[in-house]
Amino acid sequence: MQGVPEVFDDARDTARFFRPAHRKGVECYRAHIVRHAFEPHSHDGFGLGAIETGVERFRYRGAEVLAPAGSLVHMNPDELHTGRAETATGWRYRMLYLDAQVVEEISGEGSWWFGDAVCEDAAAAQRATALLEALWTAREPLAFDSLLAELLSVFRPQARIGRAVQRGGAPRFAPVLEYLRAQLAERITLEELAAVAGLSPWHFLRSFRAHYHVTPQQMLMALRLAEAKRQLAAGKPPAEVAAATGLSDQAHLTRAFARRYGVTPARYQRQVRGT
Incomplete structure (x- = not known):
């Protein structure tokens, strides 16, 4: 569209989305953000991902949160959050957005939720990053779904089962x-x-x-x-x-x-x- 750029203001900022044709309620995302600052927004499903390099700063549930390299990121559905780089070279990360019903079907457990948005666990983050990358290159639906189940198992230790107590109001x-x-x-x-x-x-x-x-x-x-x-x-x-x-x-x-x-x-x- 005339007057509206198709790319970020800073050429170093990149972001891509991907949805598998065979599996509804699943969206893959990867990005390297240096200058862009994300305004408050939410996602329909869970946001599960890992920080590969750099540090992200975002506002979540009224608090400023830092997610350094080697961190897992896990956000509950419909939670508003922002996002910007804390380091001069930005941060590189990968995310998977999953409808709650998909999480329940894959895990066999209902009512997942996460108390904290960030978990610093270098080994788990490295494993999650590898699996998130593999999802982009999986050529067969069975391979994709197998990787998806394995990725959820990485995040299962951080998840709580059962409804979270609603905050006041x-x-x-x-x-x-x-x-x-x-x-x-x-x-x-x-x-x-x-x-x-x-x-x-x-x-x-x-x-x-x-x-x-x-x-x-x-x-x-x-x-x-x-x-x-x-x-x-x-x-x-x-x-x-x-x-x-x-x-x-x-x-x-x-x-x-x-x-x-x-x-x-x-x-x-x-x-x-x-x-």
């Missing part, structure tokens, strides 16, 4: 998130959201921000872009996706998508659909 704000998801294409007011939560507008904003560590608008944008990602992967044209998710036009979608996922919508769509 979650029951009150759950209807707010559902309302936001149902109204992605609409102009939403603070008063509307406050009414859903049963609070006065500014009390709601303060409470929401204290719980999620982002403003309601930032949460709305994260939800919009997560839905845009789903629709792009399904093959919908970017212009239609922009309209369906409440973004002003395709250029707005392109800028917002790249800030959160590191690639433009068109490039992401080509990568995951193999076109």
Whole structure:
């Protein structure tokens, strides 16, 4: 698109996505990021990965977290986070995004969750990196699935089984998130959201921000872009996706998508659909 770059501002920043045709709910990702700073965003499924070189800094659950080389990274579904390099040469990493249902089917265990986002374990991180790389080059579905099961076994020691105790405020704000998801294409007011939560507008904003560590608008944008990602992967044209998710036009979608996922919508769509 005219005026919108297809690549990062810094040529050293690279990111690629891949989805296996035979296995739904699985997305592979690898990147080397030096200058780009990811805005708050989330993923539908678990984010499981490893830091190969450098150090990443990201905000997760209201805290600043460092993930050095030799670390495993494990994020729960729908958890907002950012991302930027802590070191001058950036950080190189690989991730696998898995729907919770896929994790349950592969592991035979329900309700995985992770208490911490980072585990410094050089041996496990090295093994995870090798398996994540192998997933990109697996030519047969059986080989891919075998590697997938082996990779989950690397992360199993860090996983907890059973529902995590919800942090304060979650029951009150759950209807707010559902309302936001149902109204992605609409102009939403603070008063509307406050009414859903049963609070006065500014009390709601303060409470929401204290719980999620982002403003309601930032949460709305994260939800919009997560839905845009789903629709792009399904093959919908970017212009239609922009309209369906409440973004002003395709250029707005392109800028917002790249800030959160590191690639433009068109490039992401080509990568995951193999076109």
